[in-house]
Amino acid sequence: MKISRIKTTPLLVPYKKPYIWAQGVVHGAGVLLVEVHTDDGIVGIGECVATPSAVAIQSYLKLAEGICVGRDPFEDTRLMGECYHTLFQVFGTISAPRFSGQVFAGLEMALWDVMGKATGRAVHELLGGAVRDEIAYFGFPQGETAEEIASEAREMADAGHDVIYVKVGRGDALDLDIVKQVRASIGPEKRLRMDSNEHWSPVRAARMIRKMAEFDIDMVEQPTNAESVSALAQVRANSPVAIAADQLVFTPYDAYNVCREKAADLIVVGLHESGGIARFRKIAHIAEAAGIDICLHGLYETGITTAASNQMAATLSNLDDGNQFMNHLLQWDIVKKPDLALRDGRLAVLPGPGLGLELDTDAVARAAEVHIKDSENTGCS
Ligand SMILES: [Mg+2]
Incomplete structure (x- = not known):
């Protein structure tokens, strides 16, 4: 062939x-x-x-x-x-x-x-077989205002997501309002994560994390500049909340540097950063050797990436349970089968063959x- x-x-x-x-x-x-x-x-x-x-x-x-x-x-x-x-x-x-x-x-x-x-x-079978039956995703509410985000967060919590994830880095007052209102709307049991997408300096990150900690934050993702492993390590060293590296990690070498510098508690990475499935698995294995988990990153993608990520994630023993799902943002998906809608915030491992999708x-x-x-x-x- x-x-x-x-x-x-x-x-x-x-x-x-x-x-x-x-x-x-x-x-x-x-x-x-x-x-x-x-x-x-x-x-x-x-x-x-x-x-x-x-x-x-x-x-x-x-x-x-x-x-x-x-x-x-x-x-x-x-x-x-x-x-x-x-x-x-x-x-x-x-x-x-x-x-x-x-x-x-x-x-x-x-x-x-x-x-x-x-x-x-199925691709997961070619990769050595699934070590799980389903992938768990975080609820990712959208909105312009804290009220809109909190309202959607409540719907997602009710739909079964264990983890709710919100974007911050939009201004300190608004950020605090978002975190406060989302926590109030989802109740005390759900885990709440936030991502400021490199928008904070180490000092500002320390201040914001300190203020937000009262709302029981599970994790803060890539608070500081993505070029600097040391800035993230500096934040993590003094943070009462777990820290994730996202834009810091594209390659296996990036993953090694983050692990060696103990800069993160979790690595967030997607297929569009790693350049596909094989190199993603190298990153996951490096993280596994450092004792930390991998979280699927989402970008501006369709169900094709969801299916490919699902196949690969099925094989990872150190997969996080709050992975990023982007399909709910689309007006329509280009995948006809299977149905990629989440049930209780989860998607079963796809049976294949291949990626297991029909356009x-x-x-x-x-x-x-x-x-x-x-x-x-x-x-x-
Ligand atoms: Mg991120």
Whole structure:
């Protein structure tokens, strides 16, 4: 079996309501659908996060196609290594392991989908088998005001989520109001986590965490600048609340540095940072050796990433129970089957084969049209 073609299609699936975080506002999931075709008729599905420019990611994957066509998809690890070397290392000045994760994630997950479909096995079976039956996700309420967020948080707590996660870093007074109102709305039993997305200095983080601690915070995610392991370690050393590294960790080397410096109690990472399933598992294993857990990160993605993450997470012994779920933000998903809606904040491990999903071709066409219209309006394709 040989790879015969890699087809890519830019899509934009609008969100139900604006996604507000410390760095700005996002209105939809801009992704690049990746379809890896083989000479015996298998089509593997994946997706890349394609913001801010789908054309840019598409151009890189066109170069990767030149390396992959004619090769066996079971050469996944070697192919990804060759693609990284050719696209990012040969020219020296553009060595970019973090950006390469965004470029290669969709291709790598599509290769796993091909391997699963070719063998009639779920990806988690190819990875050694599931060590759990379901993945647990946090409730992720959205809103402009503390009242809106607290109201949605209550609905999510009632729907069965054990962990509620909110974005802060939007201004100290508003942050405190959000945490206070969300805690009041979800009651004392649910675990409450917050993410200030690098928006605080160590001093400000110490002050905010001290003030928020009275609302029984379970964890604070990436409070400080993502370039600095030492800043996070400094916050953690004096924090009464557990600290997570998110934007600090893209590669296995990042994970090693965070573990070595004891900078975090938890590592949050996603397929679009690691560059796919194989490298994500390396990160998880490094964290496991340090005795800490891994939490699935979410980006502006569709059910394709949910399915791929589900397959991989099924195999991780050190998976956290408050993982990030993004599908509820979408006006519609491009996955037809299976139903990816959560039950009691959980999703069963998908049976496969491959990633275990079937695309909704009408929904894909609609999202492709939205991307084209948005490109015409914004000039950003
Ligand atoms: Mg985060």
